[in-house]
Amino acid sequence: MVKELLERKDVDEKYTWDLSAIFKTEEEFEDALENFIKLSNEIEREFKGKLKDAKTVNACLDRIKAIMELGDLVGSYAYLALSVNQMDTESQARQAKVSNIMSDVNSRLSFIESDIIQLEEEIIKEAIEESKENAKYLEDILRRKPHTLHPEVEKALAALSNILRAPYEIYNRAKLADMDFRSFTVDGKEYPLSFVLFEGKWEYETDTKIRHAAFKAFSDKLKEYQHTIAAAYNTQVQKEKVIANLRGFDSVFDSLLFPQQVDRELYDRQIDLIMEHLAPHMRKYARLIQQIYGLEEMTFMDLKLPIDPDFEPKISIEEGRKYIVEALSVLGDDYIEMVNRAFDERWIDFVQNKGKSTGAFCSSPYGSHPFILISWTERMREVFVLAHELGHAGHFYLAHQNQNVFNSRPSQYCIEAPSTMNELIMANYLMKNTEDKRMRRWVLSTIISRTYYHNFVTHLLEAAFQREVYKIVDSGGAVHAHLLSKLKREVLEKFWGDAVVINEGAELTWMRQPHYYMGLYPYTYSAGLTIATEVNKRILKEGQGAIDDWIEVLKSGGVYTPVEFAKKAGVDITTEKPLLNTIEYIGNIIDEIIELTEDI
Numbered sequence: 001m002v003k004e005l006l007e008r009k010d011v012d013e014k015y016t017w018d019l020s021a022i023f024k025t026e027e028e029f030e031d032a033l034e035n036f037i038k039l040s041n042e043i044e045r046e047f048k049g050k051l052k053d054a055k056t057v058n059a060c061l062d063r064i065k066a067i068m069e070l071g072d073l074v075g076s077y078a079y080l081a082l083s084v085n086q087m088d089t090e091s092q093a094r095q096a097k098v099s100n101i102m103s104d105v106n107s108r109l110s111f112i113e114s115d116i117i118q119l120e121e122e123i124i125k126e127a128i129e130e131s132k133e134n135a136k137y138l139e140d141i142l143r144r145k146p147h148t149l150h151p152e153v154e155k156a157l158a159a160l161s162n163i164l165r166a167p168y169e170i171y172n173r174a175k176l177a178d179m180d181f182r183s184f185t186v187d188g189k190e191y192p193l194s195f196v197l198f199e200g201k202w203e204y205e206t207d208t209k210i211r212h213a214a215f216k217a218f219s220d221k222l223k224e225y226q227h228t229i230a231a232a233y234n235t236q237v238q239k240e241k242v243i244a245n246l247r248g249f250d251s252v253f254d255s256l257l258f259p260q261q262v263d264r265e266l267y268d269r270q271i272d273l274i275m276e277h278l279a280p281h282m283r284k285y286a287r288l289i290q291q292i293y294g295l296e297e298m299t300f301m302d303l304k305l306p307i308d309p310d311f312e313p314k315i316s317i318e319e320g321r322k323y324i325v326e327a328l329s330v331l332g333d334d335y336i337e338m339v340n341r342a343f344d345e346r347w348i349d350f351v352q353n354k355g356k357s358t359g360a361f362c363s364s365p366y367g368s369h370p371f372i373l374i375s376w377t378e379r380m381r382e383v384f385v386l387a388h389e390l391g392h393a394g395h396f397y398l399a400h401q402n403q404n405v406f407n408s409r410p411s412q413y414c415i416e417a418p419s420t421m422n423e424l425i426m427a428n429y430l431m432k433n434t435e436d437k438r439m440r441r442w443v444l445s446t447i448i449s450r451t452y453y454h455n456f457v458t459h460l461l462e463a464a465f466q467r468e469v470y471k472i473v474d475s476g477g478a479v480h481a482h483l484l485s486k487l488k489r490e491v492l493e494k495f496w497g498d499a500v501v502i503n504e505g506a507e508l509t510w511m512r513q514p515h516y517y518m519g520l521y522p523y524t525y526s527a528g529l530t531i532a533t534e535v536n537k538r539i540l541k542e543g544q545g546a547i548d549d550w551i552e553v554l555k556s557g558g559v560y561t562p563v564e565f566a567k568k569a570g571v572d573i574t575t576e577k578p579l580l581n582t583i584e585y586i587g588n589i590i591d592e593i594i595e596l597t598e599d600i
Contacts, residue, residue, distance in 0.1 A: 004192050008085040011351040015317065015376070016084070018346035022077045022368050033074050033101065039067045040105040043112075051115040054127035060112060061134040061406075068405045069367045071105070074098055076365035083373060086176040087355035099162040107159035114151035116141055136559065137406040147247040147258070157243075167236035168517035174225055174232075175511075176355060184217035186210050193217055195358045199512075200377045203304040208295070215301045219505030222512070229511050230481035236517050237473045251474050256519040260413045261561045266573065270523050270530075271467060273579050274460050275495060281587040282457060283499035285448060288594055298499060300492065300506035303453075307445035307593060311438055312380045317350055320376075320383045324390065327429035328422060330539070330547060331394070338397050339390055342372065347393070348386070350376040362389045362419075364396030366405045380442075384450050387426045391419035399557030412521060413562040416455065416528025417535075417569075418554055423451040424536040441596040444589050452586050455525040457495075462513055463523035465491045469516075484510050527562075527573075533582040534571040546570065 023029040047060040078098040082091040116124065116138070124142055128135045148154065157164075181193035186209050193202070193214060202214035237252075244255030253264055289305050290298035306312060315323075321343050329336050342348055349356075352375045364370040370393035376382055395418035399408045430443045468487045469479055479487075485507040492502045492509075515521045538546035553560075553569045566573045 005194055005196070005352055005354045008088065008353045008355065011353050014346070015350040016346065017080070017349040017371050017373075019077060019080055019371075021345065021347075022073055022080075022365065029074070029077055032070060033098070036067065036070045036074055037101060037105065039063075039070065040109055043067065044108050048111050049115075051112065051119070052123075054123055054130050057116055057119075057123070057127045057138075058131045058134055061131070061137060064109075064112065065133075065405050067105075067109075071102065072365045072405070073367050075102060076363055076368070076371075080363060080371055080373075083357045083361075084349055085353065085355040086172065086357065099165070103159055103162035106161055107155050110155045110158040111151060113141060113144075114148070114154050117145050117148045118151075133404055134406065147249065149246060153246075164239055167232040167239070168514065170232040171229060171514060171517060172357075174228055176357060179221055179225060181218065181221050184213050186213045193221075194354075196352055196356065196375050199358060200352075200375055204306060204309075204379075206293070206305065206309045208293070208302075211305075212301055215503075215505060219508055222505075222508045226481040226485070226508065226511065230479065230484055233484070233510075233516060234479050237469060238478065240519070241473045252470050253474070253520070256470075260411045260520070260524070262411065262413045266413075266527070266562075267520065267523060269576055270527050270579065271460065271464050273576060274456060274526060274583065275464060277580065277583045278456060278460075278586060279495050279497065281583070281590050282453075282495070283497055284594070285590050286496065286499045288590075288597065292597070297501050299501045299503045300496075301503055303500065304449070306449065307597070308438065308442050311442050314378045315380050315383065316378065317376055320386060323383050323429075324387055324426070327426045328387065328390070330425060330429075332547070332551065335394055335398075335551070338394055341369070342390060342393060345369070348372045348374065348389075350374055352376070360385050360389050362392035362396075364393065364400065366400055366408060369393075370396055381446055381450050384423050384426055384446060387422040388419040388451075391422035394418060394422075395554050398551070398554045402555040403557035403559065407559055408557040410556075410558045410560070410565060411562045412519075413524050413527050414531070414565045416525045417531040417565075418528075420451060420455055420525075420529040421532035421535060421550070423447070424532055425539075427451070428536070428540065437596050437600055441593055441600065444593050444596070448586065448589055448593065452529070452589075455529045456582075456586065459515070459522045459525035461491055461495055462510075462515060463520075463526075464495075465510060466516060466520070466522055526579075530579050530582045531566050531569065531571050531573065533585055534578045535569045537581075537585075538570050 023032060043060065043063050047056070051057050051060060075098055078091075078095045082088070082095045085091060121142065124138055128138045149157070175195065179195070181195070181198070183190045183192050185191070191210065191214065198214060198218045202211060202218070205211040205214065240256065241252045244252040247255060249255040249258065253267070257264060257267055286298050286303060289302060289307070292307060293302070293305060295302060325336060325339055328339055347369055349372065356375065357373060358375075360372070360374040362370050362372045372386070372389040372393060374382065374386055374389060392415070396408070399410070424447070427443050427447045431440055434440060465488050468491070469484070472479060488510045489502055489507040492506055496502065510516070535546065535550055539550070549569055553565060556565070556568065560568060563574060571578050
């Protein structure tokens, strides 16, 4: 029996995260916020109008590191408190207050980058030579120089940063605070419904009547908000287009790929090759699900069905920990110490409650440890989700230990490689420790339905849809609810062909993900998993040497470009070979699942 979601105040505290690791009390948080403002005022007084030579530039940047670290802690504290209860008015007020202060500080300190950018290149290069600590920050400034606006314009944009984030805030508030899904009824029985329950339970429900009724009730509620969410999303993409134009980029694509240090070729390749080469494999997988469940027709509502639902064991958080620790132990003692601390010191928020953000994420404020949000459903697949988020945690934990705040964050293109890598390591461990065909099939099907479906299908189809939206915006157009639904349906129909009926409501999946408010993020999931798949092959073949290379790459933070990052791990992403290899690997797994199904 599915229980109604609890209020946040009623959940078991031991399965919530402990934000006192950032600030022990609200007073300590307020003191830090005041100190953040005080430091910014001091830097403004001391350096505004005086950044004329290399020595002064480096002195200023040495001070800025401290304010960046403090700002990260303050901002994360407010964001994380709100993310577990979007309905809490105190958290809403705190987040709004912090956002306003951040906007003000960013505006007042925007002179630093503007003044440095206007210096002669020789002076900037001299500053790079004089400070290894500040070198990457200054190199990034040189790179951005052609796209930097007049200092007063940069100041205005920084002052407006809080307002410019409004589309994302509106989307989240509508989705997590206003949408009340209530319940749905099947054969006279009521079932509770929410974003978390739909995406964590009902999509995987093996009773077709319940699954389809849940999908309809969920889609009907989304539809009520389609015009509001479409307006928020159109505002987001129009904002991005305006900024691209202001900064002199040829297209919004170039503007959004610029901070990722990736060119259009790598972006388009990821979408085009998967749409063409992966689709036939996934259609075969969809037909297998249809066969197993004896479905008259295979619809979009049925794609999340597990291959062997009766086999997936229920698993407690404690049992999940045991699997994760044993599997990830291949990454070494230091890594496992981090994993154990995550459980022991309450870095992880496991509970389900009203108002909590959906899905799972890892936030890693510099100067503290990472925090992981997940909604534990007691299904074995949650072990893969948690291993994934611990991959992000391990990445930033190691990067923060080895890099300063300027150098700690890698390109978004690489962000999902460490997380998906951990899912593959988990699968290696489970398969190595069983000879049971049914268990092997469950592991392989989980890798397809969770790891690869999530990253190579769900997020890739988001990326393909997103690309069509940006093409319209780039040519001066705008988007609205009906157009967005039309575009989404076309992408789904192109990928699934005649293997899957794209039922009514499927086109509204553009309303479900916050990724559209994060630039060109969705395609990077498949990019990261391509790197992870190739590195995983190296580890299975070469052992410790490949693991050592991987740990060193994780420590590098943002020191390398995506091409360099992958190369250090032994993967050449300048060619299409790694991606085609990964697609072939997925196809081979699906073929083995089909063979095992026939044997069983």
